[in-house]
Amino acid sequence: MHGWISATAFGQNRPFEFGNGQAALWPVPGSNGSLSGFDARSSRFWFDMTGAKFGGNWIGGGRIEMDFFGGYNGSGPFSQQQLTPRLRQAYMDLINPETGTTVRLGQQWELMDLLVPDPASLTHIGDPLGLSAGLIGWRFPGAVVYQDLNHGASGIQWQLAAGVFEGQWDGPGNNVDFLTGGNVGFRPQLEARLRAKGSDWVAFFATHYSEVDLRGVGGNAPTPVKPGLKSVAYEIGGQWKPGPWVLGGAAYTGNGLGELSGSLGQFGDIGETGGYLQVGYSFTPHWTAYATYAAISLNKQDVIDWLGYGSSGLIRNRQDALSLQYAAGPYAFALELMHDKLHYTTDGADRANASGNQVSLSAFYEF
Numbered sequence: 001m002h003g004w005i006s007a008t009a010f011g012q013n014r015p016f017e018f019g020n021g022q023a024a025l026w027p028v029p030g031s032n033g034s035l036s037g038f039d040a041r042s043s044r045f046w047f048d049m050t051g052a053k054f055g056g057n058w059i060g061g062g063r064i065e066m067d068f069f070g071g072y073n074g075s076g077p078f079s080q081q082q083l084t085p086r087l088r089q090a091y092m093d094l095i096n097p098e099t100g101t102t103v104r105l106g107q108q109w110e111l112m113d114l115l116v117p118d119p120a121s122l123t124h125i126g127d128p129l130g131l132s133a134g135l136i137g138w139r140f141p142g143a144v145v146y147q148d149l150n151h152g153a154s155g156i157q158w159q160l161a162a163g164v165f166e167g168q169w170d171g172p173g174n175n176v177d178f179l180t181g182g183n184v185g186f187r188p189q190l191e192a193r194l195r196a197k198g199s200d201w202v203a204f205f206a207t208h209y210s211e212v213d214l215r216g217v218g219g220n221a222p223t224p225v226k227p228g229l230k231s232v233a234y235e236i237g238g239q240w241k242p243g244p245w246v247l248g249g250a251a252y253t254g255n256g257l258g259e260l261s262g263s264l265g266q267f268g269d270i271g272e273t274g275g276y277l278q279v280g281y282s283f284t285p286h287w288t289a290y291a292t293y294a295a296i297s298l299n300k301q302d303v304i305d306w307l308g309y310g311s312s313g314l315i316r317n318r319q320d321a322l323s324l325q326y327a328a329g330p331y332a333f334a335l336e337l338m339h340d341k342l343h344y345t346t347d348g349a350d351r352a353n354a355s356g357n358q359v360s361l362s363a364f365y366e367f
Contacts, residue, residue, distance in 0.1 A: 003045030003367060008123050010360040011036040016340075017265065023069065023127045026264070026317050026342045027356030041068040041083060042125040054094055062092040062106070069126045089139060100148030106141060110165050111191040112206050112260055113137030116239040116248055119278045119292050121323060122334035122362035129338070130294030133317040134274040136233070136252060136262045140165035140189065157197045165189040168259040169212050170267040170310060172221035181221075181228075182259060184213035189231075189259070203238035208260065225309050229269040231256035237275075244282040246290075251275030255302075263298060264314040264342075268306030271299035286328055292321040304348040315351075316343040332364040 008022050015031045016024035021039030046065035054060045070086030072079040091106030114137065118128035128135060142165030149158040167182030167189060174180075182189075193206040210231045214223045237250025252274060258267035262274070274296035282288045295318045303311050323336035338358045345351055 005365045006042035008039045008362040012358045014356045026340045027354040029344050057096050057098045065089040100151030102146040104144045111193040122364050123336045123360040129292050130276040132261045132265050133296045134276040134294030136260045138261045159195045161193045163191045172216040179217045181212045181214045187211045201240040206235045208233040229256045246280035249277035267310035270302040288325045290323045294319045313345040330366045334362045336360045
């Protein structure tokens with residue numbers, strides 16, 4: 001059993017989406033009013049199982065992982081302090097150490113998610129910095145085959161992965177019972193990724209494709225814009241650790257990426273380009289400073305075309321964050337400042353922006 005305890009004290013000058021505290025991503029359009037609080041929802045635990053014998057040269061294992069972003073437990077004055085666990089991952093592995101092959105079955109990160117840790121932050125862990133606003137990726141049930149291309153060789157390590165994942169969309173139909181437009185007609189998400197790894201760096205290229213039928217499973221849902229769409233994405237990124245420095249980032253382009261946590265949380269045939277960059281420097285073995293920048297730009301006309309049909313009018317976003325972290329053994333503490341500026345429209349003709357700030361103090365213990 002492994003996991004961590006995460007506790008954050010925060011203050012904000014306005015409400016944020018997808019929530020406040022550890023879930024803050026960008027300011028809610030038209031909102032105002034400052035707030036503060038304490039947040040422990042990023043606390044996480046998981047079980048790792050390894051070494052089970054499968055047959056021949058194959059061995060097995062698996063993971064089940066949860067945190068506390070599953071929503072509040074009911075209603076009432078104390079609901080905020082009674083959090084519901086959320087299933088993050090639940091998969092089994094079949095591993096052949098002789099050939100460098102791994103087959104992973106179950107709910108897991110799809111292949112557009114980063115090969116390196118998400119942008120370093122002790123405040124934004126469950127909802128990382130830049131999520132849906134320069135950083136894409138989500139977890140789905142599915143199957144992935146990982147194959148080392150030069151297994152056992154020295155030098156750069158190459159790996160090819162191919163995966164098939166459950167389809168997903170924001171309706172029409174029941175979003176919690178496999179009746180969305182992404183589940184129609186046995187059309188899963190298809191992805192592939194090529195990774196290269198050196199002694200102090202890793203780089204990757206990934207691609208994604210799926211088809212979404214907006215008429216729904218019954219084929220009779222109203223489709224005011226178009227009956228279906230194709231979700232396509234291409235992404236490149238990596239991380240390099242020269243000496244005390246850490247340099248990481250990724251960039252992507254595509255359309256219809258609401259199912260991958262893209263498009264600023266909007267669902268539609270919306271084109272977009274985004275990415276993030278993080279630079280870290282360790283002054284001592286304990287003290288590290290990080291600067292993070294994430295940005296996303298959506299096709300304005302696409303957003304306007306889908307207003308009210310999956311788009312809420314969010315056009316562009318920029319996020320900046322600075323943090324100072326102290327780490328000693330399993331403990332870590334951080335001061336973080338985050339600024340976000342969102343550009344949006346409410347009717348397709350007007351243009352407005354909202355800026356929000358958050359300051360946070362976080363404590364972290366890993367076990």
